[in-house]
Amino acid sequence: MNNNLLMKSVQSINTVGPRRAASLQRIGIFTVGDLLYHFPRRYEDRTRLSPAGACAQGGIATVRGTVLASQDLKPKPGLVITKLAVHDGSGVFYAVWFNQPFIKKILTPGKNVYITGKVDRSYGATQLAVEDYEVDDGSDSLSAGRLVPIYALTERLNQRQLRVMIKTALTVLNNQINDFLPGEIIEKYHLPRVERALCQAHFPDREKEAAAARKRFIFEELFLFQLVLAVRKRDITRSEKNHRYVPEGNLLRLYQKNLPFQLTGGQRKVWEEISADLDRPRPLHRLLQGDVGAGKTVISTMTMLRAVESGLQAALMAPTEILAEQHYLGLSRDLAAIGVEIGLLTGATRKKERELLLARLANGELKLLVGTHALLQGDVSFQKLGLVVVDEQHRFGVRQRAALGHKGNLPDTLVMTATPIPRTLALTLYGDLDISIIDELPPGRNPVKTYAVLPRALPKALSLIREQVNLGRQAYIVCPLVEESEKIDLQAAVDLSVDLAANDFKDFQVGLLHGRMKSVEKEEIMLRFRRGDIKVLVSTTVIEVGVDIPNATVMIIMDADRFGLAQLHQLRGRVGRSERQSYCILVANPKTDEGRARLRAMTRTSDGFVLAEEDLRLRGPGEFHGTRQSGLPEFKIADLLRDGKILQIAREEAQALAQRDPYFKSSENRALLAEMKARFGEGIDISGA
Template identity: 80%
Template sequence: MNKDFLMKPVQSVKTVGPRRAATLQRIGIFTVKDLLYHFPRRYEDRTRLSPAGACAHGETATVRGKVLAAQDLKPRRGLTITKLAVHDGFGIFYAVWFNQPFIKKSLAPGKMIYVTGKVDKSFGAIQVTVEDYDLDDGSDSLSAGRLVPVYPLTEQLNQRQLRVMVKTALEGLNNQALEFLPEEITKKYNLPRLAKALSQAHFPDHEKEAGAARKRFIFEELFLFQLVLAVRKRDISGSEKAHRYQPEGDLLRLYKENLPFQLTRGQLKAWEEISRDLDSPRPMHRLLQGDVGAGKTVVSAMTMIRAVESGLQGVLMAPTEILAEQHYLGMKRDLAAIGVEMGLLTGGARKKERERLLERLADGELKLLVGTHALIQEDVNFQKLGLVIVDEQHRFGVRQRATLGRKGDLPDTLVMTATPIPRTLALTLYGDLDISIIGELPPGRTPVRTYAALPGALHKALSLIRQQVNQGRQAYIVCPLVEESEKVDLKASVDLAADLASSEFKDFKVGLLHGRMKSDEKEEIMSLFREGEIKVLVSTTVIEVGVDIPNATVMLIMDAERFGLAQLHQLRGRVGRGGYQSYCVLIANPKTDEGRARLKAMTQTSDGFALAEEDLRLRGPGEFHGTRQSGLPEFKIADLLRDWKALEAAREEAQAFVQKDPYFKSAESRALLEEMHARFGSGNYIEA
């Protein structure tokens, strides 16, 4: 790639001044390369030119003609209408602009122009309300007579300006864009080389060329990302951990004997795979995937006990304070019974307690620690960290996982998720991990009965809650929280809690949990709920994962159409954890087919994997359980669901490439490595 030119600031493109450069930065365009990789959203076919008179009323058309006269009209304050009389070779039509008085100066009589816009024949004279225009000065027009690119924009930037900038940047490349994809790959998949692909992605000669360019950039994006994962896997499998594990001992035997149930087949199989990894000289990098309530926590506790038995320290990182505390309370009790102590570290920890905890951790006195991302702070040091467990990995970036891992000498890593991920997506999200799946739920779990109801039936759901509370049970009521209307949503949940406490549920205690509360307030509410003092918990905080209150039997979800399927399934998993029949009621009034399909799926199946596939089908992977925060790059052009075949091919090619040249020694490989560095940074997961 003509790297020097491409890496220059976007201002080095002739038509881009300082103000325009600042505008472009708002949509993530800082360099010439960013500009050329800002691909069109779609193309408009403006190859067919018609006289205005031949166009239908209301049609959007492109018309070419000669400017005869221009005038500005000011029907009221703040509104300027610019009208150009244009002759298209058959008759006169009027091109109309609103509040763009500069048009009159720039398109003087005698000039030939192309205009694109909606044709209006309702006033006798033919008018075209202009959406886009271009001068016809004999050169190649960017806005007419061709397939015209339509880009994502920001304020103070229009399509014409962006097209000119992109065209100028392409000319600056001077067709010298150096290719970084291996030639055998571009030939095998029939992908255009880079210079041609960039040109055809923006200004295609035909739809076929636009499609070929698109195919190239989709493959390129997926291939580079899969290379990063393949390199990480190379580093993991090529390195040897400093620590070794002792055979299973008394602590683990005692822990298993104390369990009030038999381990399921799925748990035993996962434990077998994990044990094999622990015994191996290579560090474990495994994903433990299991549906809500499948018993991953028990397996992770067993893994931690093996670390302690082997003189090592273990750490478990969870995405929220509530979940970290939940893990801590759940495990602390069971581990204390076998004489193993566990610590808790969250952002809300008091200074003195924190200092004492860190001291005991650093000198190896404290073997096990649970916490939030507070764990990755610089002053958290372990004496001999051998095991890292990350819960609900998609809520952390890949980098956070790596930062925690660097606190030990190649520790074993176990990543857990209760979000069932279809295999396609798991390969992308966790391409550097081996995967263990706990398929079935523990015996004795009664399936949760799920109902969808219109808002008018809310009183029935509330009477179900009252009936359950009278039988000694508890309930959750969850209200959605959407960023744009956070204040409104927050008020709605505060009001709902207050209304219920003073009317429907005045005989028992109603609690409220939301994101703006301080962590110790949240903790207090959760412990009152856990102890059974609070009977109904109204919550806006996503209590999706890990909250384990076996006595809770009703999950009532307000405005359920505003949640994704994976999220609804996680929320439903908060009930049905004791031996009692539990209920999930979805109050919703979906306005779209997608919303209706989501609710129907929830009432028809409790299989998390089936729901995950459906969620992926309905929503696409960008939205899927928050993969935007997952450490996945923001793909500019690839779509993991639509392009799954390209993803699998890219994965195969990346693995084969790294096997053939693991340290990127050939000239061809160096170009690839540079491109990986440019896109993903030179993190330790790429260093060759």
Template identity: 65%
Template sequence: MSNDFLTKPVQSIKTIGPRRAAILQKAGIFTVKDLLYHFPRRYEDRTRLREAGACAHGETATLRGTVLTAQAIRPKRGLTVTKLALHDGLGVFYAVWFNQPYIKKNIPIGTKLYVTGKIERGFGAVQVMVEEYELDDGGESLSAGRLVPLYPLAGQLNQRLLRAIVKFALDELGGHTGDFLPEKLLRKFSLPLFREALATIHYPGNAEDAARARKRFIFEELFLYQFSLALCRREIARWEKAHRYLPEGKMTIAFLESLPYRLTAEQAKVWREISRDMESRFPMHRLLQGDVGSGKTVVSVLALLKAVESGLQGVLMAPTEILAEQHYYGMKSVLAPLGVEVALLTGGMRKKEKEELLERVSDGKVAVLVGTHALLQESVRFNKLGMTVVDEQHRFGVRQRAAFRSKGCWPDTLVMTATPIPRTLALTLYGDLDVSVIGELPPGRQPVKTYAVPHRLLARVYNLIREQVSQGRQAFIVCPLVEESEKVDLQAAVELAENLAAGEFRKWRVGLLHGRMKPFEKEDVMTSFRQGETKILVSTTVIEVGVDAPNATVMVILDADRFGLAQLHQLRGRVGRSAYQSYCVLVAGPKTEEGRARLKAMTRTTDGFALAEEDLRLRGPGEFYGTRQSGLPEFKIADLLADWKILQAAREEALAWISADPHLQRPESKVLLDEAKTRFNMGSGFTL
């Protein structure tokens, strides 16, 4: 059997009709491969079947018995209790279901049954509060007498259904013995073959077998990702760019002289690295890391200006409209006096206005175009694109970066992030990029004083805001916003702004900013805040990234324990952007040890890299790097923190493989390429 079986729709598996297929699709399972790669999150040891009499009150156990009687009672309105009496060979116990009246009809007297659930003992009887059951038909049991897989669930999926269809799929996979991982690597790392690993990860004989199968799939996933990055790197090094840059010219010198400060030593060092890359024959592909407020934007403007001076166009892409607008207004104010036309493209523009702008871009009249994802649309065409800048790298992945290649002849790419990633991990995660770091803040900046306080001290926090605003400063108050209760939280932010405007801060103008506002409304609010008319801005986390208001000196974060460290650090970075002393107050009553540890870390250090390490330790990289966004693939089984040793080994092997076979002539290389393309969706715009 070939790989074709794995690409078939999940509906091709026995017992899966349209209704079940729809349930599976809601969990992201569309093909047989999706199903088999829906790995168990853990296993429950049900290898020992217990007698009811030997079970302790409160424990979870799996019992087997024959149904003697069945009854369904309704003790109160809206509650049905179904109770089956079963005999396990030594005595009688009772299996109990709530609000599942069909159980009585579906399980006739005389049926042999496995039940798993919590044991309750009382008045001499043993009851099982049933979490799962399975008919004992004499065949192989999937939920008793073995290590039982427990899968991540979504929608109407349940464990019993998943186990059964995974088993059907594994049985149908039968003769498939092909493996896309090279035999040499399987031997070197003692990894099981594909077919064996799949069978074992779903139905392991013991914990050691399960661990070995997991290691195989972790290595496979990380190796293919590193293989993809190595190919990107090889591709970049293979193409010579059509454009050339002139040495530093009058515009660049005039821009540097117009700055109210000199570049810091690290800014100057990074600018030399970028400038050298730009003047090279091959496209630049560089990641610029710098903590919040370290001055990355100035360096990116220098890169765009160098392109413009050389007769080329530049583009800057930001993850949100607020940040794109801020970049646009900031660049326009410094570049317009130099005769450089800067324009803004957003999703909310009127059709006619957009068409006129796109025409000026394709004619080369617009020198620098700023925007959001809208820049990636096919209708956006440049006259001579030389330089692309991507802000907040963790929001965009390899595919988004690659999309710009079709808009220019291998333009240079600078991607920036204020998310501080430990350097070794940055090299591993962004293997297609060179890395530059600005590790110092501009002179005159003072570290932000950070405090964690309980809700009962909120009146004191408001006193601090009053003091600062009286001195001519401004303040942010951030309300938490979580998807599960977005409307409730939004209402809370609206009410808070209204209450503060009528109460605590009635002497001053209080603004409100949230994600559901129209772009022009957001811009009006931000303009009023930037110009100092609005003194206190109540906001949801839309201000997390990039909002620049140097006069703001107080950042109050309500329910701060609901935020991750990376988010708290980004929010704190909205203040402390001038010579004035700034304050960040975390208002919280953390109920977990992790929540307390996050607040303690925030009050202890303002070093983003130290916080990155702490966040990795506390929560793992999924939260910190935004793998749930588009920056990195959603790894199905690998954990970048726990599996960092495998990640390093996978990187070394991928680089060695590409080095030994740069043109992918070996049959194994072609198989790896096909797998990498499908695995990481590297289709259009991604040239390998």
């Protein structure tokens, strides 16, 4: 929070020395504010104190008593058991610690103490295996007789120490911080003010107060982030672009004429939305969503052609070299007939080739460029960049989108996603964008029949491939490839392709495709697969996006439980791209409930939006999106899956405030602006405010 007291080093608290400060830094706590915003993961109800003898065997109990004596037992090398005899007013029980002999020096005979631990009567006398303790010095207890906060910890830091630090910090506050949330919002949603909320979040009087405090901080996090997005959207909608588009011309007509199909109703609707935005004086800033195979690439290509025939340049940024190459190959194939040249710029582009490409880009000769993050490099200069298309693939955030936009003078921006994104994530990640959804698939496509089978059924799945190939079709066999076991996974794919070529499919051409191959080799393999020379393609996930072979009707995914739902759905989308019946066989023996749930979901539905919601439910927002890559902030207390309703309210309030006071002129909103800059100023451009 943007407050002098809260911005002080955590060492300004008298219970935090250099060693403890170093421990706190390992969990991201550097300031007093960081410490107070390190919220409990949960609470333990220790409001009821009972004599040890009255507590149930195996249960967790909190007992108050007086230390009578102590002893150390050493049953074997490396193990010290410290036992304290404690009288609880009804009788004696034994508190037990393992390898903590220093406890005897802290809890000396005569001291009163609260002990929390697991009750054990296996050896006759009542024992408590200690999980937590606190000396009873007559002051309010932080570990007993109340709802007790339980925190995420790190090495050399225990719950008791952290509670004391936080309690000390709360005492120092003493009505010295001002609330930055507008009073109107606090009253409207019955939110506690910040200082009371901090006290009740850490040391609640009752569960009701804890829930109210958590609601306040959930709203606060989501509201601030939505405000940042609202500010970005405000700047876009109030800015006027310097370029204009001519009416749809010959390039677009020829491109659509050459398409082997008519646009669907969903595609036409989305194209009308995008075209209308292009014709407006304000920059287009839109997210294009659609299920696998819905035809997003056609729409993005039409958008780029509209820029090219208006004398502008267009850039398409993809997250990986493989995907950038696939976009480049696809566009080159589709646009060669109408005379539009495309350039490709990645980290692998050779120096001389790169220099020539950049020169042609700078003088305006090259109109359309496809690339990776390499497009963001300082020496990449466009003569007249009018349109940026970002193939998001969940891996670019607000900052990367903005960085490419800075290459032009307020260019139009179209963001595509490879698979559908759940509504809560779309509102959070893309809250600064308008959203277009292609809500139907091309006609005549049958749903892909999907089966989950155990590895022992693989021969039967291979028979299905043989049957389909004999009918003139083609097939994929996909092997997992993850960074942690890349060498082993790659070798497994190579071995499988060799084995299949020598045995099951010795009568067919079997190809191998993986990301470690040179671009020329990959292009050659894909060309032979497109021509139909290769009948069975063994591949890693490089074929996940952008490969369109209508003749392929079978996909076998090996170790399918190692893939996320979105990835499985994207892979399945490589088949079923014609009117012929297609099949997807998921080969796996999942060992976890989550793995089984993913396979079950895949066999039950082919709706990408349903699967995206299920994937979010199973994995949570951070895992689903890869927090660092996506630009999704690491929320301290909000959960996008659980807190969808609060997110919607926060979004509405943020947009309303940005409309009422777009430049935060009111004295009340200046505090809000300061807080936004303190939290997001380094990561997100809010300079317009």
